[in-house]
Amino acid sequence: MxxxxxxxxxxxxxxxxxxxxxxxxxxxxxxxxxxxxxxxxxxxxxxxxxxxxxxxxxxxxxxxxxxxxxxxxxxxxxxxxxxxxxxxxxxxxxxxxxxxxxxxxxxxxxxxxxxxxxxxxxxxxxxLDEPLHAIPEIPEFDLDGWRTVHEPESAWACTALHLIDNNIDPAHIAYVHRESFGTPERPEVPLPSVTRSPDGLLLGYDIEVEGRHGEPGTTLRSTRNRLANPFLMLNRITYPDGVVHLMVKACTPETAETTRQLQFVLRSDIEADRPADDIRAFDAQVWDEDKAVLEHCWTDYRLDLTENVHLKTDRPSIEYRRWVRRIVEAGHPVAPGDEAS
Ligand code: FES
Ligand SMILES: [Fe+2]
Known part of the structure; x- marks a missing residue:
């Protein structure tokens, strides 16, 4: 067989x-x-x-x-x-x-x-059908004191599920992003917190990474990530100086093997602190690094947890797979915290 x-x-x-x-x-x-x-x-x-x-x-x-x-x-x-x-x-x-x-x-x-x-x-x-889940509210988009950095659409030759999985996986940063903000000498990652909530899947971890362009040394990224639905994440990164970088990323499934990514960033600082072009250039490099791996992954995303090997640090991915599986079994959108559905 x-x-x-x-x-x-x-x-x-x-x-x-x-x-x-x-x-x-x-x-x-x-x-x-x-x-x-x-x-x-x-x-x-x-x-x-x-x-x-x-x-x-x-x-x-x-x-x-x-x-x-x-x-x-x-x-x-x-x-x-x-x-x-x-x-x-x-x-x-x-x-x-x-x-x-x-x-x-x-x-x-x-x-x-x-x-x-x-x-x-x-x-x-x-x-495409009767909407059973609203477009998420993002209050910072309209608030004074926040600026929006719009980023280009990008085409990915991988599944939307793998692309989201990649974005909730802190363990890959040290290796895949070793040329940008990863630190291969420190591959350990703190255990992420994972909360199943009616507002989505809530993930949190603090990780030491290389500074962004122009920043010497390392910096501590405090990440609080909310998957409002299985294809849309609102990733709130707070730096030690209090600056907030709220990344809104959509991974839209086009076909079984391709994804269209849309992204914008809401920042609590001003253009002079971190020029929008620098943010776009940094993210473009990060995407290229991720594509080098993701576009060669297998194109079936496994929801049966017994089919892959998991570590404790993979808990966000494990809960994500459970959530997607529950949606498939329910036949309609359900929230991670909606255990009754
Ligand atoms: S008007 Fe004839 S094909 Fe569209
Ligand atoms: Fe990545």
């Missing part, structure tokens, strides 16, 4: 539970020049904005002759298909079919099968 090394590689795509979450799919400014193509949970979508603050999403396939609507453009009448010029309003109803005489009624099936879309925090969010 062959040795089984893969569990279900299409876990997230196959399971309808995840269609009830809101996912960030694009930076809102990516829609400024016209429609864009994005994939969510295996569904190819067109995203477009017909007016400032108004975003729409629909399957990226014209109901007439299968053109990709993401290759079209925006006019005052809405999203225009490049093939025969049909146009669609923000709710997907046709606003123009040039081949029909004025005053004609349009075929009902000409309406696009739109899905829910919303703009928040400078991102376009999409939910």
């Amino acid at each position: 062959p040795l089984a090394v893969r569990s279900n590689p299409d876990l997230v795509l196959d399971d309808p539970s995840f269609r009830h979450y809101w996912f960030p799919l694009a930076r809102a400014d990516a829609l400024a020049d016209g429609p864009v193509a994005r994939t969510l949970l295996g569904v190819e979508l067109v995203l477009w904005s017909s007016a400032p603050g108004i975003v729409s999403a629909a399957p990226d396939r014209c109901p007439h002759r299968d053109a990709r609507l993401s290759t079209g453009w925006i006019e005052t009448c809405g999203l225009v298909c490049p093939y025969h010029g049909w146009a669609f309003g923000e709710d997907g109803t046709p606003s123009r079919i040039p081949q029909l005489p004025d005053g004609s009624s349009y075929p009902p099936k000409a309406t696009l099968d739109t899905v829910r879309a919303a703009e928040r925090y400078g991102w376009v969010w999409v939910c």
Whole structure:
């Protein structure tokens, strides 16, 4: 009998539970020049904005002759298909079919099968089914005294589950990030605290790392990380001088083997203290270091804990796998602290 090394590689795509979450799919400014193509949970979508603050999403396939609507453009009448010029309003109803005489009624099936879309925090969010989990509140985004560092979207050839797992794993820092902020001479990590809460999975640890660009010596990172849903983390890092670096990272599953990462950072200091370009350059290096490993990992993420070896320091990952498994078993979103579900 062959040795089984893969569990279900299409876990997230196959399971309808995840269609009830809101996912960030694009930076809102990516829609400024016209429609864009994005994939969510295996569904190819067109995203477009017909007016400032108004975003729409629909399957990226014209109901007439299968053109990709993401290759079209925006006019005052809405999203225009490049093939025969049909146009669609923000709710997907046709606003123009040039081949029909004025005053004609349009075929009902000409309406696009739109899905829910919303703009928040400078991102376009999409939910493929009835939303059963709200877009998380991030009060610091609107508070005085905080600045926002927007970061580029990035494409990852790994599963979203592995990417989140990597981000809640303090033990990899010493090795994977030895060229940036890891310290191979100190591979030990403190045992992380893990709390299952109605607000998500709460993780905490303090770790000594190399200073960021321009900082001599080491510094103590106090990390309090909240996974608001299985694909969205709010990672609050507090430095010894009291500066807070709140990293908001979304790992959106595109296909079974690819992920779109969106990220911005909220900082309690000012631009002169830590220029935004420095933060972006540092994070780009960190992502490249993670990609060198993650993009060669196996593409099935195992929820059966007996299939991997775990250490005590892997507790965040263990609880994360338990949480994802409970969602799959429930068939809908559940919070880690919601034991009754
Ligand atoms: S294929 Fe889109 S208008 Fe004909
Ligand atoms: Fe990493």
